[in-house]
Amino acid sequence: MVSDVTCEKLREIGAEMALGVLPGRERAAAAAHLDRCAACREYIEHMTLVGDGLIGLVPGSEPPLGFETRVARRLPQDVTAHEGEPHTRASDLAHKAVRSRARRVRLWVASAAAAFALACGFTGWAVGTAIESVTASSSPAVEIQTPLMEGELTSASGLGPSAGDIYAHPGDPGKPGWIYMTVDLAAVGTPYSGKVVCLLERTDGTTIRVGTFTLSNGRGDWGAAASVDPAALSGARLTASDGTVLATGDFETG
Amino acid sequence: MGADRIYKCAELPVPVSRLPDEALLSGLATGDPELAVTFVRRFQRAVFGVAIAVTGDRQLAEDIAQQTFERAWRHAQIYDSRRGSVTTWLTTIAHNLAIDAVRARRTEPVAPEDLDALLDVVTETPEQWALADEASSQLRAAVAQLPREQGRALVMAGIYGMTAQQIADWEKIPLGTAKTRIRTAMGKLRNTLASPDRGDHGQ
Ligand SMILES: [Zn+2]
Numbered sequence: 001m002v003s004d005v006t007c008e009k010l011r012e013i014g015a016e017m018a019l020g021v022l023p024g025r026e027r028a029a030a031a032a033h034l035d036r037c038a039a040c041r042e043y044i045e046h047m048t049l050v051g052d053g054l055i056g057l058v059p060g061s062e063p064p065l066g067f068e069t070r071v072a073r074r075l076p077q078d079v080t081a082h083e084g085e086p087h088t089r090a091s092d093l094a095h096k097a098v099r100s101r102a103r104r105v106r107l108w109v110a111s112a113a114a115a116f117a118l119a120c121g122f123t124g125w126a127v128g129t130a131i132e133s134v135t136a137s138s139s140p141a142v143e144i145q146t147p148l149m150e151g152e153l154t155s156a157s158g159l160g161p162s163a164g165d166i167y168a169h170p171g172d173p174g175k176p177g178w179i180y181m182t183v184d185l186a187a188v189g190t191p192y193s194g195k196v197v198c199l200l201e202r203t204d205g206t207t208i209r210v211g212t213f214t215l216s217n218g219r220g221d222w223g224a225a226a227s228v229d230p231a232a233l234s235g236a237r238l239t240a241s242d243g244t245v246l247a248t249g250d251f252e253t254g
Numbered sequence: 255m256g257a258d259r260i261y262k263c264a265e266l267p268v269p270v271s272r273l274p275d276e277a278l279l280s281g282l283a284t285g286d287p288e289l290a291v292t293f294v295r296r297f298q299r300a301v302f303g304v305a306i307a308v309t310g311d312r313q314l315a316e317d318i319a320q321q322t323f324e325r326a327w328r329h330a331q332i333y334d335s336r337r338g339s340v341t342t343w344l345t346t347i348a349h350n351l352a353i354d355a356v357r358a359r360r361t362e363p364v365a366p367e368d369l370d371a372l373l374d375v376v377t378e379t380p381e382q383w384a385l386a387d388e389a390s391s392q393l394r395a396a397v398a399q400l401p402r403e404q405g406r407a408l409v410m411a412g413i414y415g416m417t418a419q420q421i422a423d424w425e426k427i428p429l430g431t432a433k434t435r436i437r438t439a440m441g442k443l444r445n446t447l448a449s450p451d452r453g454d455h456g457q
Contacts, residue, residue: 016433046447052342057376061303064312068294068295071294
């Protein structure tokens with residue numbers, strides 16, 4: 001059993017809680033209080049931001065040489081481990097990863113998950129806990145609030161389930177929006193190589209040309225800063241340089 | 255691999271290396287090796303910096319930094335831009351992992367000279383901090399203005415992850431005093447960060 005914690009007591013131990021150094025028993029009592037007190041929750045959340053900021057003051061330091069290559073090599077491999085697939089050619093990995101993961105990709109956590117993490121007494125981003133609450137639950141309590149838009153590309157040939165993914169984000173205040181797409185036309189029988197044009201389609205029927213990039217054997221990933229208005233954006237189109245439509249996609253919001 | 259992907263750097267309107275942090279993070283989910291390298295390279299200094307500061311052990315710090323990126327990659331979907339930058343997200347992951355690692359080893363968390371050195375470096379403002387955002391400059395100034403004993407308590411709790419009891423033992427002060435120092439220091443920092451127009455004080 002945990003004893004009751006008053007708001008006053010919570011403010012007394014809040015700093016330690018936010019820094020993640022409150023011993024387990026006290027933390028459980030505090031978490032129980034946070035569960036039912038929005039004001040204290042906000043207080044702790046703010047304190048946690050202070051703690052995160054403090055960590056941000058720690059000076060950077062270069063890791064040993066070759067670190068990024070070692071890490072990056074393990075990331076895509078981790079996909080196969082995760083999905084229990086046998087080893088595949090490295091060049092196929094990325095696209096297999098897209099197929100197996102992108103459907104589940106949901107960027108930006110719901111505030112409900114963050115609140116849950118805080119209520120459980122973890123500091124900072126409370127990675128493990130928040131993840132559990134996001135992945136273990138498809139309940140309406142967990143909703144995506146930042147309007148990331150996501151769409152699946154469908155090949156113009158109509159073959160296959162998916163030719164890639166496109167993401168669009170209107171940007172955070174003061175920052176530009178962006179789009180990012182990953183294309184795999186090889187999977188749908190169009191191993192096109194060459195320049196392609198990315199166009200965004202708007203609800204009023206007009207299209208905006210966002211940029212060009214190159215596909216190699218039907219594959220490519222590309223991103224660009226773009227002005228994204230979620231209310232006016234309906235879909236995207238990928239065309240060859242002669243205008244032939246290669247793939248299309250419709251956006252769904254988060 | 256490699257050859258067929260090089261085009262991206264040469265021909266992108268926005269090269270991968272110039273993608274916004276958030277786009278790079280979301281791109282990680284695709285498993286693209288080049289994006290992953292760019293992502294790691296962009297943030298490795300901050301991540302490793304936290305890991306080495308907490309653990310004081312380069313090998314352990316490298317393991318922690320590695321785990322941090324693996325987590326970020328697996329859990330990019332929980333990143334919430336409203337709560338802070340991608341850098342902040344990654345450094346807090348690294349911090350949590352580093353604290354866990356130190357606790358698991360049950361070694362002395364910190365040597366006195368390391369503590370003072372870290373407090374000094376956290377509050378100094380050499381040239382490379384000139385580009386830091388305003389909030390962190392304000393925070394740095396606020397930490398610098400704390401009485402030394404409060405600054406030490408703050409670094410011990412907030413960076414080294416020491417409990418109030420450990421701080422009390424370390425500083426040879428009563429537990430209540432250690433708790434008060436943490437609370438007072440955090441209260442001051444919180445007031446610094448609270449913008450005047452935001453009514454975050456109780457209704
Ligand atoms: Zn309360």
